[in-house]
Amino acid sequence: GKGKWNGFDERDMLLSYNALKVLEARYLLKNPDTLRYVETPQMMFRRVANFLAKVDTSYGKSEEEVKKIADKFYEIMSSLKFLPNTPTLMNSGTRLGVLSACFVLPVRDSMTTPEGEGIYDTLRAMALVHQQGGGTGFDFSELRPKGDVVASTAGVASGPISFMKIFDVSTDVVKQGGKRRGANMGIMHVWHPDVNDFIKAKTGQLKDAQLQNFNISVGIYDYFMKAVERDEEVPLVNPRKTRVPGSNWDSYMVKARGYMDEEYIQELILKELEEKDAVWLDESSVITLDEAMVIAEKEGAVTSKVNARVIFDEIVKGAWDSGDPGIVFIDEINRRHPINYIGKIQATNPCAEEPLLPWESCNLGSVNLEKFVIEKEGKAIIDWDSLADTIRYAVRMLDNVIDANRYPLKQIEEATKKTRKVGLGVMGFSRLLVRLGIPYDSVDALYVSYNLAKFVYYQAFHASIELAKEKGSFPAYDPVLYRDIFDTARSFNELLEVAKLKGEVSPSVKRLMERAESLDFSQLKGERMIKGLRNSTVMSIAPTGTISIISGTSSGIEPLFALAFIRNVAVGKFMEVDPLFLEYLKRYEMDDPEVVSKIAETGSVAENVFIPRTIRNVFRTAHEVAPEYHLLHQASWQQWNDSGVSKTINLKSEETPETVSKIYMMAWRLGVKGITVYRDKSKSQQVIYFGIKK
Ligand code: UDP
Structure with missing residues (x-):
């Protein structure tokens, strides 16, 4: 039958094995005396949704309206289209009350x-x-x-x-x-x-x-x-x-x-x-x-x-x-x-996606971009309407977190409620590119980055304006002094010029991004002046270290790490073969166990001449992507973003200090807010090792 059976919910089928492992180890509530689980993943999403929707009661919403909002929150989480940051998932509705990261x-x-x-x-x-x-x-x-x-x-x-x-x-x-x-x-x-x-x-x-x-x-x-x-x-x-x-x-x-x-x-x-x-x-x-x-x-x-x-x-x-x-x-x-x-x-904050004033806190949440690639007449396109709708509710949810939060200190509560910063980010970006058939290290991909960022920012900002009309602006809001970041966003061509990168965006990708490209920000500014603004910042690209595992997608805006790898996390070691990669191998009838285990040895197919070129191009891993492309993706997501971007510029172990110097200098010229590089094997402990053999 449909729906529930003995506590089983078909939405649970969306969760991967690794997702369940992580949820089980850290997120699902247990009875403190017996240590037995008292909730399933769906019950967790319900707990969070109900707890956060309840905030709207204090803004005069009826019981029925609050239930509708709760259902919507549950819907975007359980479909894995959006997840709030770890503390919100863990602590909502529990004795611990801190919900921000x-x-x-x-x-x-x-x-x-x-x-x-x-x-x-x-x-x-x-x-x-x-x-x-x-x-x-x-x-x-x-x-x-x-x-x-x-x-x-x-x-x-x-x-x-x-x-x-x-x-x-x-x-x-x-x-x-x-x-x-x-x-x-x-x-x-x-x-x-x-x-x-x-x-x-x-x-x-x-x-x-x-x-x-x-x-x-x-x-x-x-x-x-x-x-x-x-x-x-x-x-x-x-x-x-x-x-x-x-x-x-x-x-x-x-x-x-x-x-x-x-x-x-x-x-x-x-x-x-x-x-x-x-x-x-x-x-x-x-x-x-x-x-x-x-x-x-x-x-x-x-x-x-x-x-x-x-x-x-x-x-x-x-x-x-x-x-x-x-x-x-x-x-x-x-x-x-x-x-x-x-x-x-x-x-x-620790991963640098949130520049904050003293005592400020911010809660984050990320939309899973991979979920918005749909097929139309045999072509992969982006479901803009669904993305916009998800963002609208995601921003409401993040804003409610500010009110539902129990702050550890009064200075933190005061500073946070004065500016009401929230950080909507993304995950699954590189997998969206794979599904669209666009290599991460291409001008096309950068164009997608730039315009997706623009779209997400527009929708999030718009949602915050609408919330202000409904619930009031953040207390420190000043319509005249407030600086719209779209007034200072660098153009796409400017970014390419600074990086001395040549190349044209292909017409099909131009068409794909038309909806984002044509957004009118001056009108949005007018609306902000009239209606106000609920949150002093709305965006932030977080690493999504754990919530991307729960969503079964790639983290933040990072390229794929490896097609097969071992992941070291607090609860143990995981061996992973990328399911999307397997899907592609199947398409080419190459999902032979022997082929797969050969690939797993290096984690990559770049040098593998037996693999079709299309696959080799779209499945470029973090170290195969030139540092300039890493940086340009970061710079693109920074332009339409009122906070920061967490990004690691991954380098091959044989890269020289000159590369780092060049990247740091270029980062400044591209107007990113911070920069981190990581050269493979430069530390004895790292979270992810490439290839299974190591
Ligand atoms: N963070 C932390 N401890 C951790 C991981 C993350 O305090 O072990 C904080 C840190 O401020 C980081 C933010 O959470 O910048 C977001 O990290 P991430 O997106 O990886 O968190 P997730 O919600 O996926 O767990």
Whole structure:
């Protein structure tokens, strides 16, 4: 018969073996006394759907309306068209109440502060967030450098890295929700005197040994990249020694670099001067870097000057050697932050898809793009209507998460509810390309990336405008100061030009993407002005490490990792042969067990002359894709995105540091907000190994 039978639901048949393994190990609720399961996957989706829909009761919806919304939420999840991030799946409707994956916590240069932002206040906050499955990001650059004085004890400061080690140990001890290892992002801005030690904190002998629960990234500015290009010196500045307005030398520089209009800057400066009883050295003009330098020097805050290229080369060497440090581009992050009138962003969450203000949190969720490829008259096309409908409900669901969330600290609740950021992302992108027959490393694929991003952003933004009409705008919304990111999106051709990539989009792909290509953003802007906006950001491309397994698709916007591989996750090792690949082999009557096991040895078919060229082209794996294509996909998804993109530029093990250098430089020019490379086999532990034999 149809539907339920003994708790069995045919929707369960959509779940792969690996999906069930993951759900069973970590997501499905158990009775704490007997440890027996009390729910099936469908019951889990129901639990989440009902819990999140209930929020609408407090916005005046009737019981019947709430039930309709719950059904829709259940529908998009159980069909695997959309899944919220792990904490929402795990914790909705349970005793634990944290539903977001991403947090940024401030770290001030003090043991503790009245606002609860000192080093040990933050350590406590981190533990509370980890306990329930959230990941945390920090900017450690406000901490005085190693060897600096500590007035209260007449002692010597031990420096930011020593404190990071304490955060690291605490992370080991407090496993996330008892179910996953805590994840952290540690950031140091490039002007900090300890930046050299920071860059080397996870490479060479310290690789696989130190700060194992941290991704680390250097906060880079335009002035720095320009200095690299020109082979010039840059200052290192002691944050404790400058009496500039704002908390440190850095915030001084922000005002200098034109994020805010001049009048606003002056107003801000005057206000700060009043509060801090400080002296402004040049009231009449906006501060330039040179002027800032003069002031910092007068204050004795410049500890030394270093050739920017020397620092840059060290960063490159580290990344080549071990994947750390990555880079976050602080200027680009703040330039394209829609509410940059609220404050400056100094840090991101662990995988860098969420640049956030101090204390902000964000909940994520991703649509499974693969599900929207349909067949029409024998041709594979995209079901735009279904995608738009899914996005509409996904955004409502993510917005409801903000209200349903139980926040571990009141500062987090306040900051989050003020800006109401949500992060709609995607997964299954590379499998969508396979189903459309487009190789990942082609201009066609980049065009699909660029326009899909545009479509997803348009729909998500539109949904947030409609929600504002219904439920009100986020409290910090200012219709005039709000910066529409579509005003600053680079054109597709511009991206290709920067990367010096030639090639035409084929007419069939142009036609395929017509619906996205023709969207009218100026009209959307008008609507935002009139109706308001519910969420200060709506998009974010997350790694989807686990939810892509549950959905049985490829992660985020990454290319396929391997056609067969072993995956190491907390609950065990999985051998996987890509089912889509098997499907193709069948189509060509090549699904012979011997052929398959041969392929499994290397994980790839690129060099296999017995495999038809079409298959070899569309099944290019992460290492066969040239780094420029990795980067250009990231840049495409960044243009139509008000947060960030989590992407790893996978490199072959034999790639040189020069490649990394070129990629980092190009990343800055393409306007991505951050960049991470990972060279195969550069660490002893990695999540995914290629090929079965290794
Ligand atoms: N995250 C975390 N611990 C983990 C994996 C992820 O704290 O072990 C956080 C981190 O902030 C990351 C975000 O969750 O950036 C999203 O990761 P992902 O998309 O892989 O999560 P999923 O929802 O698929 O589990």
